[in-house]
Amino acid sequence: MTSSRVAQAYRRGSLWQKGRGERLIELAGVRRGELVLDLGCGTGGLTQQLAELVGPDGRVVGVDPDEARIALARHTAGAPNLEFHVGAAETLGEVALDRPFDLVLSNFVFHWIRDKRAVLGLMRGLIHPAGRILVQCVSSLPVLIGELSRLADPSGEKILRDFAFEDAAAIAHHVEGAGLQLSRLEEQQGTHVYPTLDALLTWWKATTHDRFDPRAIEPAALSRFAEQHGDGGAFHVRETFCWFEARLAPAHAWGRGG
């Protein structure tokens, strides 16, 4: 868990991710009056946008295991149709949630989830027979982040082991294995630019919940990294990410009584 200071640094450093989340919301076609779950909502920026879209007759629930991020989300959220809970995807059944949801959305969370099929199964149990699941996540470790993390021995290696990257084909397999039907799937490349080395280090430290420790890097190794990868002082993180939409497979939709 992280402190409030780290949660705020995370919010400032993750604007690119919020932009991609806004695109995911567009793809989800959110309608007024819907009940929506934002799984792994972080500091709640997208959750608030969802609350505006569903309007006063709808409701949005944000869930995240990081208590400091949920505290910041609650502190900033003003809408009466918005609520936040501390909880993890793997133990969603333990969070008191109204159901069924029209939409379960999760932005940049799945690459932390080891048993994606099990979590997809839990999500399946939360949606309405005509409901939908929209997920966006990183497919593989960005090379620059791998190199940077490995310089901070041993904290960096440990962080990398905690990720559970899988490409679009593997994810499609899990979706079907969880009794869901894939309606859309797209893999894309993207680059986000950090204007300084400090901005890159601060973001990576915050996004890893303060576990990456730049002080563990030898100054000479950090200078070499900066010389090798700095482009006019800026750092370009190139990544492959994917998003998909899934719905109940027909047999499951029938089984739930239509």
Ligand SMILES: C[S@@+](CC[C@H](N)C(=O)[O-])C[C@H]1O[C@@H](n2cnc3c(N)ncnc32)[C@H](O)[C@@H]1O
């Ligand atoms: C990169 S942030 C994305 C936050 C938010 N969805 C957004 O787009 O702004 C990933 C979030 O996933 C949460 N997370 C990590 N592991 C999780 C898990 N097992 N279940 C649910 N959320 C998790 C983290 O606490 C973090 O807030």
